[in-house]
Amino acid sequence: MTNEPLSASDFDHDFGVIAELIHRTAQHAPQRRALADGSRTLDYAALDALMDRVAAALQRDGLKPGDTIAICAAPSTAYAAVFLGALRAGVVVAxxxxxxxxxxxxRMMADADARRLFVDAGVASTVGPAEAGGIPRVALDDSTAGQPLEDWLPPAGSRPVPVAPRPDWPFNIIYSSGTxxxxxxxxxxxxxxxxxVRRGRGYAYGPDTVALLSTPLYSNTTLVVFFPALAWGGTVLLMPKFDARRYLEIAQAERVTHTMLVPVQYQRLMSQPDFDRFDLSSYRVKFSTSAPFNAALKADVLARWPGGLVEFYGMTEGGGTCILEAHAWPGKLHTVGRPSEGHDIRVIDEQGRTLPVGEAGEVVGHSPGMMTGYHQRPEQTRAVEWFDETGKRFIRTGDVGRFDEDGFLTLVDRKKDMIISGGFNIYPSDLEAVLREHPAVAEVSVIGxxxxExxxxxxxxxxxxxxRGETAAELRDWLNARVGKTQRLxxxxxxAELPRSAIGKVLKRELRDLYVGASA
Known part of the structure; x- marks a missing residue:
């Protein structure tokens, strides 16, 4: 490992190790701020030293490269340091x-075969009593939820046995949201x-990056900004809980340059009555992913919030990514962009045939960074795979979409959410788009x-x-007067609110259960 300061050429390689890049920054800019969570700040020297101690502790406890630890806690500097320290030891993080x-x-703990569990005081109802499962627990907040982190760590200055990860080694196990x-x-x-990390070159990451993250660290949504920001030597600010006004206050005070937000967070921020009084001129790029981002909201963000707006469309499984640089393509805001360089995205019919431009079908994707598979679930892995006539492997997204003549992908809906009524296909997104046009409607979700009959x-x-005081019947009749007979509600x-996952996806399954239960 070279001791030279980081430069852009470090990201030209086909493979690099994130933990090594953090060490390089710690050597040459030890006092640069790396992480902050509102109550604690770590500079690069402190982060690097803490990563070493975490890696050494895991090795002391007998964990080898490929073994797994689990972390279940609110975002914090300690959480981040344990995640990064485990990677330095070649240990997989769940x-x-x-x-x-x-x-x-x-079930997730058993599936991951986790050897250690890192928690905080806020997760007691989830993880159960300390004696359950028999897996040693470490408390990130030094609470009684487990052995205090400081007590578990070896003495300051401890170093791990060096480990050199390979590209095919498992990095983390992300559990799907359960939607x-x-x-x-x-x-x-x-x-x-x-x-x-390499993709960060195109999004102005660097040592002066200040990334504000308010989504959970267990979500791939967050991690696609978290790791590049640190690998490029920047600063990551963690918000343990999203609050629109507090977010804007931090963004202004800290001169934030990068962020990842899900669409519902953009909606809540843009709805703040005094949004326009905040100075957000430091922003270079704002990212979004994980949920549908309607064109009108994108346009509002572009008009009122400085900096670029980039939407990623893809799956945690890694089956290809589409990217919409909304600031560069204001006429394509209804789309999710074009396939990323080196990514092969196609649309197929029920028989597995590739469809031409303009025809809707299931979106499948291939990329250099696809998942190995679902952990210990070979049958479910095979169920989401599709192979073309050459044997090339793709991941099924479960989304229905179509390409336009410019190569931009428009999503029609989730395949599983499509409603078949009297033999007709009804896409909930079509009805949701019409209902959003009503001035009284803030949010809407349509289910089958x-x-x-x-x-x-x-x-x-x-x-x-x-x-607003419109009644449900008034809104229903307003919608039904504007759609085809087969589409009527x-x-x-x-x-009062729609049920959502922690990263903003509407939980349509809960709405179906709610409706069926109330109608029983």
């Missing part, structure tokens, strides 16, 4: 969502993460529910804007 049911948590069923462990390799029929859940219900 970051787990604190909000899952205890039964799901136990489509039991979470599955998605194994991502060091090579895939390096591809994200069982119908004795039609097989399925569409139903909408809507959230009213503050101060059977019902519309008003709710």
């Amino acid at each position: 970051p787990l969502a604190p909000g899952v049911l205890p039964e799901s948590f136990a 489509t069923g039991e979470p599955k462990g998605i194994v991502q390799g060091h090579g895939m993460r390096w591809a994200h 529910v069982p119908s004795a 039609w097989g399925e029929t569409p139903v909408a859940y809507a959230v009213l804007r503050e101060g 059977a019902d519309l219900r008003l709710v």
Whole structure:
């Protein structure tokens, strides 16, 4: 490993090691701020030393490259340091969502075969009593949730035995959000993460980067900015909990340059009455992913928030990515962009035939950074694979989309969310787009529910804007007067908020269960 300061040429290589790049920055800019979470700050020297101690502790405890630890906690500098330190030892990290049911948590722990569990005081209801599972626990916040982190770590100055990860080594296991069923462990390799770091060259990452992240560290959404920001020698600010006003205050005070936000967060930020009084001129690039981002909201962000806006469309499984640089293509805001360089995205029909431009079908993708597979689930891995006539492997997205003549992909809907009513295909996104045009509607989600007459029929859940008093019947009739007969809503219900995952995806399954349960 060279001791020279980082330069752009370090990111020209086919493979690099993120932990090594952090060490390089620690050598040449030891006092540069690396991480902050509102209560604690680590400069690069402190982060590098803490990573060494974490790696040495794991090796002391008998963990070898390829073994797994789990982390279940709120975002913090300690969380980040343990994640990075484990990588330095070649240990795989399974970051787990604190909000899952205890039964799901136990299944994920068993699936990951985690040797150590790192927690904080806020996850007691998820992880259960300390004696459950028999896996040693370490408390990141030095609480009674486990052995205090400082007590578990070896003395300051401890160094691990050097490990040289390879591109095909597993880096982390990300568990799917559970919006489509039991979470599955998605194994991502060091090579895939390096591809994200290299991509940073095009998005103005560097030593003066200040990235503000308010989504969870167990989500790939967050990690696609977290790792590049640190690998390029920048600063990462962690918000343990998103609050729109606090976000804007931090962004202004810290002169933030990069961020990752999901669409619902953009919506809440742009809805702040005094959004325009905040100085956000330091922003270079704002990213978004994980959920549908409607064109009107993108246009509002472009008009009122300085810096570029980049939308990533893809899967945690890594089956290809489309990128929309919205600031460069204002006429394509209804799309999710074009395939990233080196990524092969296609649209196929039910028979697995590739469809031409303009025809809608399931989106499949191939990329250099695809998952190895679902952890210990070969059958489910095979179920999401598609191979072309040459044997090239693609991942099925479950999304329905079409390409236009310029190569931009427009998503029609989730294949599983498509409603078949009386033999007609109804795409919920079409109805949602019309309902959003009503001035009273802040948020909306359309689902299909069982119908004795039609097989399925569409139903909408809507959230009213503050101060509006329209009734559910008025909104339903307004929509039905503007769509085709086969698309008309059977019902519309008003709710205070839509159920969402931690990264902003509407949990349509919960809405279906709610509707069916209320109608039983």
